[in-house]
Amino acid sequence: MNKRDCMKTSVQEPPLDYSFKSIHVIQDLVSEEPRAGLRPLRHSKSGKSLTQSLWLNNNVLNDLKDFNPVVSQLLEHPENLAWIDLSFNDLTSIDPVLTTFFNLSVLYLHGNSIQRLGEVDKLAVLPKLRSLTLHGNPMEEQKGYRRGWTPPPILCSVWSSPSRSLLPRAKVGTMSPAIALAFLPLIVTLLVRYRHHFRLLVRTVLLRSLRDCLSGLRIEERAFSYVLTHALPGDLGHIVTTLDHWSRCCEYLGHMGPVKGQILTRLVEEKAPVCVLELGTYCGYSTLLIAHALPPGGRLLTVERDPRTAAVAEKLIRLAGFDERMVELIVGSSEEVIQLLRTQYGLSRAELVLLAHRPRYYLRDLQLLEAHALLSAGATVLADHVLFPGAPRFLQYAKSCGHYRCRLHHTSLPDFPAIKDGIAQLTYTGPG
Numbered sequence: 001m002n003k004r005d006c007m008k009t010s011v012q013e014p015p016l017d018y019s020f021k022s023i024h025v026i027q028d029l030v031s032e033e034p035r036a037g038l039r040p041l042r043h044s045k046s047g048k049s050l051t052q053s054l055w056l057n058n059n060v061l062n063d064l065k066d067f068n069p070v071v072s073q074l075l076e077h078p079e080n081l082a083w084i085d086l087s088f089n090d091l092t093s094i095d096p097v098l099t100t101f102f103n104l105s106v107l108y109l110h111g112n113s114i115q116r117l118g119e120v121d122k123l124a125v126l127p128k129l130r131s132l133t134l135h136g137n138p139m140e141e142q143k144g145y146r147r148g149w150t151p152p153p154i155l156c157s158v159w160s161s162p163s164r165s166l167l168p169r170a171k172v173g174t175m176s177p178a179i180a181l182a183f184l185p186l187i188v189t190l191l192v193r194y195r196h197h198f199r200l201l202v203r204t205v206l207l208r209s210l211r212d213c214l215s216g217l218r219i220e221e222r223a224f225s226y227v228l229t230h231a232l233p234g235d236l237g238h239i240v241t242t243l244d245h246w247s248r249c250c251e252y253l254g255h256m257g258p259v260k261g262q263i264l265t266r267l268v269e270e271k272a273p274v275c276v277l278e279l280g281t282y283c284g285y286s287t288l289l290i291a292h293a294l295p296p297g298g299r300l301l302t303v304e305r306d307p308r309t310a311a312v313a314e315k316l317i318r319l320a321g322f323d324e325r326m327v328e329l330i331v332g333s334s335e336e337v338i339q340l341l342r343t344q345y346g347l348s349r350a351e352l353v354l355l356a357h358r359p360r361y362y363l364r365d366l367q368l369l370e371a372h373a374l375l376s377a378g379a380t381v382l383a384d385h386v387l388f389p390g391a392p393r394f395l396q397y398a399k400s401c402g403h404y405r406c407r408l409h410h411t412s413l414p415d416f417p418a419i420k421d422g423i424a425q426l427t428y429t430g431p432g
Contacts, residue, residue: 014039014189015053015083016074020387020420022395022408023059026070037193048076053083057108060396061086064095079103087111087133090393094119104129111136196418203252211251220283220312223253227316234321236292243285248415255285256356256384257414263423264354264382268293271380273351277341278302279334279365280357284313286384287329290354291322300327301347303337305357334361338368349376355383359391366394370403370431381426388413388421398426405429 017035021028034041042050054071071078081101088111098107105128114137123129134140191198208219215222223246231242240261247253256264264286268276272295281287281304291300304310310331317327330337330345334357341347353369355362362383369375386395386408398404404426413419 013042013049013051013053015055015085016041016049016051017055018059019055019057019085020390021059022387022392023056023061024396024399026061026064026066029056029070030073044076046076049074050076052077052080052103053085054081055083055085056089057085057087058390058392059089060392061089061091062113062396063091064097067095067097068100082106082128084108088136088390088392090396094122096122099123099125102127106131108133109137110134113137114139117142196416200252200413200416200419204254208251218308218312219251219253220309222251223247223283224312224316226250227319231319233319236288236320239316239320240285240288243283244414252415253283253285255283255414256289259411259414260384260409260423261286261289263409263411265289265293267380267382267425268352271352272298273380274298275347275350276300276352276354277347277350277374278354278356280304280355281310281313281329282356283309284316286354286356287313287317287327288320288322291317291320291327294326298326301330301341301345301350302327303330303332303334303357305331305333307331334365335368338365338372338374341374342372347374349379350374351376351379353379353381355381356385359383359385359389359394362386362391362394363397366397373431375428377428377430379428381424381428383424383426384421386422386424388419391424395424398424403429403431 014037017037018029018032019035021032021035023029023032044050054075068078071081075081079101080103082103083106084098084101084104085106085108087108091109091112091114093114093116094109098104099122102125104126107123107126107129108131110133114134117139119139120132120134123132211222212218217225223243226246227239227242230246231239240258243253243255244258247255247257268290274295274297276290276294276298278287278290278300281302284302287300287302294300302313304313310329314329317329328345337345350369353375355365357365366381375381381404383391383394385391387410395406399406406427407425409423409425411421411423413421
């Protein structure tokens with residue numbers, strides 16, 4: 001196949017997808033396997049991809065060093081690159097290397113750490129750029145981001161924001177029906193590719209909200225009612241399997257699930273910690289697994305922010321037969337509770353910590369635990385949902401700060417095996 005043929009056909013090729021790979025530096029792409037899509041990637045005789053789309057979203061990149069040579073190793077014709085997705089990384093600026101791809105028409109940079117509005121001026125040299133996203137960057141907080149600042153002329157019809165255009169309505173370009181029709185195959189492809197995510201959205205948002213309104217109960221309360229009806233009090237195994245069955249067959253609970261639960265149970269049994277701290281009790285599923293695997297005399301402190309959810313978890317914990325001396329449930333925000341653990345709750349050091357609340361708070365709470373010297377040397381920190389919805393800054397810190405040995409257990413969401421997730425296992429080596 002000659003170069004002209006490549007240019008004609010590669011537009012239809014699926015993207016080279018390295019999203020959700022916890023990639024720290026561009027050089028990692030050489031050793032990583034791209035995600036498999038619905039259609040296989042085609043390659044040239046040299047083994048390089050023929051695609052024009054490169055997806056690097058939801059990683060932990062903070063610069064694009066060696067971007068050109070690495071892309072040249074991956075793509076047969078890197079100069080034809082038309083779509084680059086760098087969203088949800090940790091880029092602080094727009095690297096000039098992006099301005100060397102003159103066929104670039106789609107560039108996603110939302111969800112990064114770009115500070116200055118002036119960074120966008122660099123992209124004015126790209127003649128074909130038609131879609132640019134920048135929302136979710138610190139530059140949004142600068143005065144004039146939405147109204148007062150005028151982007152370079154080439155970007156006047158492409159600026160993207162989550163709520164409104166930066167330009168007056170009269171200046172915003174309109175898309176012709178022919179162009180809209182040309183994007184239809186892409187939209188269909190995305191709908192098919194992410195069908196599991198749409199199904200998850202329907203189950204966790206739309207159907208859950210409808211049932212909340214109709215029943216007047218939260219999903220955790222409905223789950224507990226089911227457990228009361230179908231599970232044997234005091235039989236932890238039966239209670240856990242009943243929750244799994246209810247989530248699988250009735251309503252998706254969004255709990256840890258059996259696969260991740262086995263990882264958690266095995267680690268607790270191996271480490272035999274005397275004191276465990278859990279941030280994010282939710283319905284109490286992981287709490288039960290930890291408490292059951294604790295050695296004699298072990299103690300578990302679990303923290304839940306929502307009082308109504310905590311009330312359900314408390315009932316489930318006591319239903320399973322664990323008293324307050326073994327499992328103490330604390331209601332409050334993790335940020336406030338961590339500062340009181342030593343003085344008010346008698347926790348001097350935790351040998352195992354489970355982070356299972358909101359991934360965006362993982363890094364903050366880990367640093368708080370360090371600051372208050374609540375981690376013993378050799379302590380294990382487990383963090384759930386680090387790949388979906390993801391905690392890239394937490395992973396980047398854990399791998400680069402020098403205080404932890406890191407391991408990632410690749411799993412998936414319970415009842416959604418196509419949606420990949422993972423549990424990060426950190427071993428604390430000490431403050432220095």
